[in-house]
Amino acid sequence: MGKLPPSLRTAKLDFPLTRAPLVPQSPSPSHAAKPLKPKSSKNRKTNKNASHSLPPAIFKSSSLSDAKKIFDAFVSSTSASNVALSIAAHNAVLQSFSLVATDPRDTLYLLQHMRDSSPSFDPDHSTYHVVLSQCRSLSAVDETLEFMSCYGCPPQPSTVDIAVRSLCAVDLLEEASELVKSLALRDVPPDRFTYNFLVRRFCKTRSISTVYQLIDELQTTAKLKPDLVTYTILIDAVCNNKNLREAMRLLEELRRMGFKPDCFLYNTIMKGYCVLDRGEETIVVYKKMLEEGIKPDLVTYNTLVFGLSKVGRVEKAREFLDVMVEMGHFPDTVTYTSLMNGMCRKGKALDAVNLLKEMEEKGCAPNECTYATLLHGLCKGKHLDKGMEVYHIMKSNNMKLDVTSYSVLLRVLCRDGRIAEAYEVFDYARDSKSVTEVAAYTVLESSIKWVQKMKNSDIHFGSSRILESSGMIKGSQKWYSMWLVRCATRCPDAAHALVEDVTQRNKRECWGCTATELKKDENDMDVFGGGTKGRASHSDPQVNWAKGNVFSFTLATLNLRQSESSHVLVLALTGNSSISLLVDSKGTFTRGGRELNSVVNGSDSAR
Amino acid sequence: MLPQKLRKAVADNPKKVADLIDLHNLPSTLREFLGQSQSSPLSCFIRVWSYIKTNNLQDPNDKNVVKCDDKLKSILLGKSKVELAELPYLVKLHFPKQSK
Numbered sequence: 001m002g003k004l005p006p007s008l009r010t011a012k013l014d015f016p017l018t019r020a021p022l023v024p025q026s027p028s029p030s031h032a033a034k035p036l037k038p039k040s041s042k043n044r045k046t047n048k049n050a051s052h053s054l055p056p057a058i059f060k061s062s063s064l065s066d067a068k069k070i071f072d073a074f075v076s077s078t079s080a081s082n083v084a085l086s087i088a089a090h091n092a093v094l095q096s097f098s099l100v101a102t103d104p105r106d107t108l109y110l111l112q113h114m115r116d117s118s119p120s121f122d123p124d125h126s127t128y129h130v131v132l133s134q135c136r137s138l139s140a141v142d143e144t145l146e147f148m149s150c151y152g153c154p155p156q157p158s159t160v161d162i163a164v165r166s167l168c169a170v171d172l173l174e175e176a177s178e179l180v181k182s183l184a185l186r187d188v189p190p191d192r193f194t195y196n197f198l199v200r201r202f203c204k205t206r207s208i209s210t211v212y213q214l215i216d217e218l219q220t221t222a223k224l225k226p227d228l229v230t231y232t233i234l235i236d237a238v239c240n241n242k243n244l245r246e247a248m249r250l251l252e253e254l255r256r257m258g259f260k261p262d263c264f265l266y267n268t269i270m271k272g273y274c275v276l277d278r279g280e281e282t283i284v285v286y287k288k289m290l291e292e293g294i295k296p297d298l299v300t301y302n303t304l305v306f307g308l309s310k311v312g313r314v315e316k317a318r319e320f321l322d323v324m325v326e327m328g329h330f331p332d333t334v335t336y337t338s339l340m341n342g343m344c345r346k347g348k349a350l351d352a353v354n355l356l357k358e359m360e361e362k363g364c365a366p367n368e369c370t371y372a373t374l375l376h377g378l379c380k381g382k383h384l385d386k387g388m389e390v391y392h393i394m395k396s397n398n399m400k401l402d403v404t405s406y407s408v409l410l411r412v413l414c415r416d417g418r419i420a421e422a423y424e425v426f427d428y429a430r431d432s433k434s435v436t437e438v439a440a441y442t443v444l445e446s447s448i449k450w451v452q453k454m455k456n457s458d459i460h461f462g463s464s465r466i467l468e469s470s471g472m473i474k475g476s477q478k479w480y481s482m483w484l485v486r487c488a489t490r491c492p493d494a495a496h497a498l499v500e501d502v503t504q505r506n507k508r509e510c511w512g513c514t515a516t517e518l519k520k521d522e523n524d525m526d527v528f529g530g531g532t533k534g535r536a537s538h539s540d541p542q543v544n545w546a547k548g549n550v551f552s553f554t555l556a557t558l559n560l561r562q563s564e565s566s567h568v569l570v571l572a573l574t575g576n577s578s579i580s581l582l583v584d585s586k587g588t589f590t591r592g593g594r595e596l597n598s599v600v601n602g603s604d605s606a607r
Numbered sequence: 608m609l610p611q612k613l614r615k616a617v618a619d620n621p622k623k624v625a626d627l628i629d630l631h632n633l634p635s636t637l638r639e640f641l642g643q644s645q646s647s648p649l650s651c652f653i654r655v656w657s658y659i660k661t662n663n664l665q666d667p668n669d670k671n672v673v674k675c676d677d678k679l680k681s682i683l684l685g686k687s688k689v690e691l692a693e694l695p696y697l698v699k700l701h702f703p704k705q706s707k
Contacts, residue, residue, distance in 0.1 A: 419691040420670030423656065430653075438624050441649055445695045452692060 064106045067097050068113050075118055090114055090121050091130050098134040105140065107131050108147055115151075125153055132162045138175040141167065145183075155183060157191040164194050168201045176201075177214055184222035196229050203237035208246070211237070228259045232268050239272025247272055263294050270303040279307030283316075298329045305335050309342020317342055333359075337370045344377025352377055353386065368399040376405040379412045387412070391425065400434035401425075407443045414447040422447065626704075637701050640682050648702045655682070655698055665691075 071093060094114070098107040108131060114121055128148045135141045141163045145155055160183050167176040176198060180190050190198070195218065202211045211234070218224045226234070231254045238246040247269070254261070261269075266289050273281040282304050289296055301324045308317035317339055321331050336359045340352040352374055356366060371394045378387035391409065394401065401409075406429050413422040422444065429440045627649040638644055641654055659665065659673055666672040666688075673679075673689045683689050683697050 414692075417671065420665065423691055427656075427660075437649060437653070438627050441627065441652065441695075442623070448692050448695060452696075 064101075064109055067101075067106070067110050071110065071114060072117065087121070087124060087127065090118075090123070091127050094127065095130045098130060101134070103140075104131060104135045105143065107134060108144060111147075123151065123153070125156060125159065128153060129159065129162050132159065133166050135163065135166050136170050138167065138172065138179065141179060155186075155188045157188065157194070160188055160190045161194040161197070164190070164198055168198070171205070173198075173201055173205065177217070181217065181221045184218075184224075189222045189224065192227065192229075195224050196227075196233060199226075199230055200233045203233055208234075208238060208241065208243075225257075228254070228262065228265065231259065232265050235265070235272065236268045239268070239275055242276055244272065244276060261292075261294075263289070263297055263300065266294065267297075267299050267303055270300065270307060274303060274307040274310060277311060279309070279311035280313065282307040296327065298324075298332065301327075301329055302332070302334045302338065305331075306338035306341075309338050309345070312342065312346055314339065314342040314346055314348075331362075331364065333364055333367050333370060336364060336366070337373055340370065340377070341373045344373060344381065347381050349374070349377040349381035349383055349386075368394070368402075371399060372402045372405045375401075376408055379405070379408045384412050384416060388421070395428055398432065400432050401429050403435050403439060406435055406440070407447075410443050410447045411450075414451045417451075419448065631702055634701060636682050640678060648699060651701070652695060652698045655679075656694065 270282045305317045343352040630645045
């Protein structure tokens with residue numbers, strides 16, 4: 001029964017990454033472990049079903065007596081033509097009823113009726129599995145199992161598997177684990193697939209301590225030890241929760257148990273680093289893989305490129321495209337999209353457009369995600385017209401917009417006063433069902449409102465004149481922060497002037513206000529970052545002091561590790577790593593801190 | 608992880624969502640326009656916008672401006688020209704916040 005060859009494992013893995021670049025959750029091992037057994041057997045059944053000329057939707061009502069009548073009519077019609085019904089035919093009948101039946105018990109009764117009315121029918125495991133796969137509660141499963149053992153069909157490992165899956169399908173995880181334990185006591189241990197399936201489901205929705213408890217319990221009751229796949233699932237889960245220390249401990253434990261990490265596990269670890277915004281570390285993992293003689297696959301390279309792009313090392317990521325080709329893997333859409341994402345983050349949206357051309361020349365078709373990344377990057381990078389081109393390409397190909405690029409596009413359109421086009425995009429987003437009506441409308445309304453607010457407060461693009469006169473009103477903190485927020489998004493020059501002004505007046509407190517104000521409208525954070533970016537290389541300690549303070553206040557007001565925008569803000573503030581600020585726990589800063597990550601980690605752990 | 612956040616922001620605010628999709632009893636002017644006695648702010652807005660589109664009421668020189676016909680005038684405060692940017696606000700006026 002369904003073990004996948006390693007090549008298939010990774011091939012399947014590829015899928016989640018295709019959606020990765022904007023939602024940075026790359027490949028999860030969860031998708032890889034195992035095909036759905038019940039499904040394949042179902043397919044087989046429906047095939048045979050067809051050979052018996054029985055339409056699958058034979059049962060219209062969920063009433064048991066109707067079903068019995070239909071079955072009797074069916075039996076009498078076939079017995080007239082002297083065809084003995086096989087088990088498969090019975091299974092097919094049973095299955096089509098179980099799909100409409102409201103209570104799995106009814107299916108059982110029908111099964112009993114079938115047994116009674118046609119003596120040639122001897123139900124085997126597959127018959128009961130049909131019933132089991134529709135069970136939606138522990139009691140129903142128990143009843144079916146009892147029924148099975150009464151009629152001389154003791155449960156098998158595959159039975160356990162199907163029961164567990166049907167329970168998990170309705171999120172009855174605790175019940176499923178109870179079932180596994182009780183069956184294990186009855187000498188029907190779950191097989192590896194069931195075990196890993198259960199662990200994976202637990203990892204997805206329960207806390208990690210619950211998962212450990214489950215593993216412990218299964219070890220004592222069913223003598224089941226975690227294997228390499230289990231460890232991979234666990235490491236993936238802790239990495240998704242950003243608990244790197246635990247992941248490292250698991251890695252140690254895994255080596256102690258005598259397992260050798262495979263390519264797949266390394267991919268998971270790399271992905272973990274990506275989630276933690278420590279994309280550089282992927283190179284270290286990659287080198288280690290090569291040292292240990294494990295052959296990297298396409299997913300490895302995709303993760304590598306993704307991780308490097310995410311932390312802004314686009315050039316390095318680009319180098320790996322050539323390395324990939326040397327190793328016999330050709331960059332695919334995912335690779336290019338990750339790279340484009342990196343370029344857009346760096347504000348080089350036009351490079352990303354060039355890359356799109358290069359990609360198409362090489363015969364690699366862009367997908368929705370590629371265009372969405374480009375659209376997002378172009379709009380943020382003030383190339384609205386190019387962005388609209390991309391939008392029209394997407395529209396002509398009937399591609400869906402994602403929420404982020406949709407809202408950014410609307411904002412930028414509204415800002416440029418192209419309200420009609422914004423309405424048009426709004427219509428398209430609704431028609432293509434890319435975002436819900438409510439979300440689409442909320443974004444439209446808030447973008448328009450925001451623009452109206454701007455107009456009412458008489459701000460004109462790039463006019464720093466008002467700001468110059470602002471010296472007359474020696475404003476309060478609130479006044480400053482309000483203006484900073486507004487200017488940051490509309491005219492960077494004015495924002496610069498304000499930053500200087502505030503620094504001169506030594507109004508330290510207002511940075512906190514600003515950060516709080518900005519937090520309200522998170523989308524503008526990075527624009528604000530972009531506004532002050534030009535000053536990053538400024539050697540004036542006062543300005544740097546100001547930045548350090550914005551930074552620390554931002555840290556204090558936002559949970560930085562979870563906020564993409566503040567990440568961008570900090571990146572912008574610290575400049576392109578030529579001058580980096582290191583904020584220690586007291587909120588002062590020292591120059592020359594090496595990596596942004598150490599800043600983030602340092603202040604985070606200090607809190 | 609902005610997209611998740613945004614999605615969360617909408618999902619986290621069930622009240623806002625409810626405000627948009629709850630059915631309200633319509634005032635007589637709107638009832639005439641929509642031809643139904645109950646509607647939600649959201650669907651009302653979409654109806655008004657699609658009415659503008661189907662009747663080509665946008666100013667061909669400046670797409671951002673809508674030239675109201677008589678029917679539209681009746682529900683949009685009697686203005687003869689409405690900017691698209693005002694539209695959500697104007698439609699919303701018909702749906703006062705319900706005090707509990």
